[in-house]
Amino acid sequence: MIKKHDGQLTNQTALEEISDCEQTARTVAFRNNRDLLRKISRKSSKRRFGYYRVLLLVYVVLLAAICAGTVVFWKYIEAYEISRHEHVIQSLRENIDYDFWVRCMETALSSQLSVFEADRPLPSSRHLARIYDARFTFRQKADETTIQAPVYIVRAGANDIGVVRLVPGGSAGFGLNMWDVGSIEFLETFVSNLAKSVSITASQNAVVKINGIQVPQEHLVECEYEYGATYLVHGIFGDVSIEVFEHDGSLSESYYAENDTYLFPIIRPFFRSFSILLPTNSALYIDGQLVSQEKISTSDIIPEIFEGEIDINNIPLFLSRYEFEQGGFYNEPLVTATYKDIELLPQVFDNGDIHFDMPFSSELNLTHAATAEAFIRAYVRFGANIGGDVSANYSAVSRLMLRNTDLFRRTTSAIATMEWFGGAPLEYRLLEIDNFRSYGEEFFTCEVRYNITQRTNFEMREIDGHFEILFILSGGNWLAAKILAI
Secondary structure, eight states, rough: OOOOOSHHHHHHHHHHHHHHHHHHHHHHHHHHHHHHHHHHHHHHHHHHHHHHHOOOOOOHHHHHHHHHHHHHHHHHHHHHHHHHHHHHHHHHHHHOOHHHHHHHHHHHHTTTTTTTTTTTTOOOOOOHHGGGTTOOEEEETTTTTTTOOEEEEEEETEEEEEEEEEEEEEEETEEEEEEEEEEEEOEEEEEEHEEEEEEEEEETTTTEEETTOOOOGGGGGGSSSEEEEEEEEEEEOOOOOEEEEOSSSOOOOOEEETTEEOOOOOOOOOEEEEEEETTTTOOOEETTOOOOGGGGGEEEEEOOOGOOOOSSSOOOEEEEEEEEEEEESSOOEEEEETTTEEEOOEEEOSSSSSEOOOOOOHHHHHHHHHHHHHHHHHHHHHHHTTOOHHHHHHHHHHBBSSSHHHHEEEEEHHHHHHOOOOOOOEEEEEEEEEEEEOOOOSSEEEEEEEEEEEEOSSSSEEEEEEEEEEEEEETTTEEEEEEOOO
């Protein structure tokens, strides 16, 4: 406490005390501030340490993420690199050789070969000669390529020759695929351009063969030569062997060939005039082709065996004559005819005329052979006056003849001459009766051939005969009406 009554000293002491108090207070305050600062410093240090720890942790995590991301990135780059198509294509470029293309060509041609080359060696090597030394390049075919199916075009030099199709070959990771070659094949345009067309011109009726196979009519095209035929065959890949057989079967050896065009000699056909006599309502064929009845020039012709003085009112069958001219023949034409599906036999004359008679009937041969034989034996016996009994011989033969016929009248008029000689015995060395033909229900004909020897006291005669005899049904009996020498 400062005492006011103390003089100068007391004030001085008071000031000193005040100064000490202030010093003390400052000291105390300093100490207090120092402790506070220490506390604050300690707290700040702790905060900084925590911050550094967090920062370090962030750095570590970030570094780990960067490392992991780098690993993943490199893995992705590796997978992406593996999944690129270019590696497969590069491997193809390095490993495919000429023999591989030969095999591909054989596969391509095996499905393209026509029937004319099916059994021949494949001409693959010849067609691949153009790409033997070519540089192969590959380019993606944009219009067909998809994510799941890449397609590449193979180019040999300046020509697009094939197509490569890739297929997934496993997973490369990250949703990416590795690739394998799915197929390698030639372009259809390339293969088709390798084919050639062969043109062959020969006679119209000639048989044309390529490599031993006959060329069918479907290959015929318009021919610029009269009487010629041109065959055009597409899709030929190899060399060919051409054969042309003429109408007579001979092989045509001379020809002109240039740029797969073959020209053989053309044989002109000839024309033929026909005059054919055959039963009405028959079918006439020339080389198997039915002749139209419009070509009939004359109908209702009576067969020769019916002509004469036969007193009949109705002849059941007439003949028709075909007269016409036809061309296009390389060989002598084959003329045939049928009547009611029975083939008729032709008789060809020196002037070229052809006559067809009615078909032979084996049934008539069985039923009427005895009738014909009885008549011919009686007729020969009468003609030779066997036994010298003219009346008996005439009576025997006349019973087998139709009255009011020229045959009956001639036989009757011969009686007077028969009385001048007596016939010696006869010996039949041959007697054949065949070729029966029916002309309706009341007429039939047959042919008779005989060879007879007759011995007399002075000589031996040999008599030959070949006749056609007409028999007519009259009063329930078959009677001879006419004999026609053949």
